[in-house]
Amino acid sequence: MERINRWRAFGGWQEVWRHDSKTTGTPMEFSIFLPEGEGPKPVLWYLSGLTCNWSNVTEKGDYREACARHGIVFVAPDTSPRGEGVADDAEGAYDFGLGAGFYVDATEEPFAKHYKMRQYIEEELPALIAEHFPVDLNRQAITGHSMGGHGALTIGLRNPERFKSVSAFAPISAPTECPWGHKALGGYLGEDRAAWAEYDACKLIEGGARVAALKVDQGGADGFLEEQLKPELLRETCDTAGQVVELEIHDGYDHSYYFISSFMPAHIDWHAKYLKA
Numbered sequence: 054m055e056r057i058n059r060w061r062a063f064g065g066w067q068e069v070w071r072h073d074s075k076t077t078g079t080p081m082e083f084s085i086f087l088p089e090g091e092g093p094k095p096v097l098w099y100l101s102g103l104t105c106n107w108s109n110v111t112e113k114g115d116y117r118e119a120c121a122r123h124g125i126v127f128v129a130p131d132t133s134p135r136g137e138g139v140a141d142d143a144e145g146a147y148d149f150g151l152g153a154g155f156y157v158d159a160t161e162e163p164f165a166k167h168y169k170m171r172q173y174i175e176e177e178l179p180a181l182i183a184e185h186f187p188v189d190l191n192r193q194a195i196t197g198h199s200m201g202g203h204g205a206l207t208i209g210l211r212n213p214e215r216f217k218s219v220s221a222f223a224p225i226s227a228p229t230e231c232p233w234g235h236k237a238l239g240g241y242l243g244e245d246r247a248a249w250a251e252y253d254a255c256k257l258i259e260g261g262a263r264v265a266a267l268k269v270d271q272g273g274a275d276g277f278l279e280e281q282l283k284p285e286l287l288r289e290t291c292d293t294a295g296q297v298v299e300l301e302i303h304d305g306y307d308h309s310y311y312f313i314s315s316f317m318p319a320h321i322d323w324h325a326k327y328l329k330a
């Protein structure tokens with residue numbers, strides 16, 4: 054583990070670390086905001102969207118003031134393995150391969166070797182963070198944006214005992230029902246759709262998965278809303294299944310970090326209630 058940067062911020066430290074991941078077989082980077090004061094502190098995981106690495110939310114997400122106020126550690130991992138020998142989209146498209154790991158464990162070649170983002174986020178990174186930082190893993194919450202919103206929902210639904218609360222900004226709500234999801238799940242897992250269900254929030258809820266607290270915010274002027282994100286499917290699925298969800302569509306907001314940063318403090322205040330920070 055090597056710290057590659059740090060800045061004083063809101064009385065604490067914003068840091069960036071690099072480590073050799075056993076899971077992905079590549080070096081991986083993540084950012085971590087450490088509020089001032091003694092730990093152990095609760096952790097909020099933030100999973101980023103297509104094309105992103107740790108830097109997008111770290112520079113544009115506006116989470117530090119709220120995390121400092123509540124004493125919450127904020128961790129932002131990368132969205133895929135990277136580096137020499139890591140397979141990419143055949144045409145270098147933004148929605149598959151590098152920067153687009155979709156938080157799955159790939160089974161299809163040539164992706165199976167390095168694209169193990171599910172195991173990385175669910176197992177290796179929490180253990181590493183617990184070893185090196187003053188965190189209390191009995192108090193975790195998870196959020197994310199777009200592809201990372203899909204990651205937060207599916208990881209949260211598959212591990213309800215680990216997360217006190219789950220939220221998302223403009224998540225890909227039903228990847229088995231949209232072009233981004235078809236491309237990613239087909240490419241990483243193959244065409245047998247039975248293997249896709251554990252990576253689809255709606256399918257998980259239909260199958261009985263539940264989380265204790267669920268909040269979703271979506272911009273009404275998001276260009277990906279109807280074709281890719283489909284929050285109405287999430288709402289219908291939750292209503293039918295009896296999963297409580299606080300889902301709001303906000304007029305005029307698009308898919309960008311102007312939208313995310315507008316609602317980030319409210320998400321952190323909401324998570325803080327469940328983390329009892």
Ligand SMILES: N[C@@H](CCC(=O)N[C@@H](CS)C(=O)NCC(=O)O)C(=O)O
Nearest residue numbers: 102103104105109147199200309310
């Ligand atoms: N317009 C983007 C589409 C991808 C996109 O909107 N990515 C979102 C996440 S799904 C994002 O956060 N982009 C980086 C940023 O805004 O900083 C592109 O073609 O690269």
